[in-house]
Amino acid sequence: MFDLHRINNSAVLAPTIKQIVANTAVTYAVGDALVITSGKAAKCGATSKPEYICAEKASGKSEISAYQVESNQEYETVLSTAGTLAIGSKVTLSDTADSVTATTTSGVAEVISVAGTTSGSKVVVRF
Numbered sequence: 001m002f003d004l005h006r007i008n009n010s011a012v013l014a015p016t017i018k019q020i021v022a023n024t025a026v027t028y029a030v031g032d033a034l035v036i037t038s039g040k041a042a043k044c045g046a047t048s049k050p051e052y053i054c055a056e057k058a059s060g061k062s063e064i065s066a067y068q069v070e071s072n073q074e075y076e077t078v079l080s081t082a083g084t085l086a087i088g089s090k091v092t093l094s095d096t097a098d099s100v101t102a103t104t105t106s107g108v109a110e111v112i113s114v115a116g117t118t119s120g121s122k123v124v125v126r127f
Contacts, residue, residue, distance in 0.1 A: 001031025001098050002053050002075040005124050015067040017055050027059040033097045043097035047106040049127050069127050079121045085114045
């Protein structure tokens with residue numbers, strides 16, 4: 001799950017919630033990284049930079065609530081598999097679009113801080 005950690009250089013404390021078109025065949029969870037594909041929200045692939053973070057649990061809905069991702073936002077998530085992350089490196093997203101991997105090839109999430117090297121370790125990233 002991508003959880004807003006901080007918004008840098010802004011008086012805004014929380015991003016605006018937007019309603020975006022959903023795919024009724026997809027089950028969404030709070031914190032899923034999303035992109036718009038064919039006009040509808042889809043879970044991000046490993047090397048896709050998220051456009052939105054899902055703000056609600058939903059299935060079968062035509063619209064969902066989501067936060068638009070901005071470059072000044074930092075998100076806390078977890079490491080999906082064991083690995084060593086270097087601050088400033090860019091890593092890929094997990095297959096479930098709710099965490100990051102230790103893979104840097106074609107990475108999209110810049111590592112700001114990391115609390116360990118085991119699966120489940122907390123990681124702060126920005127996109």
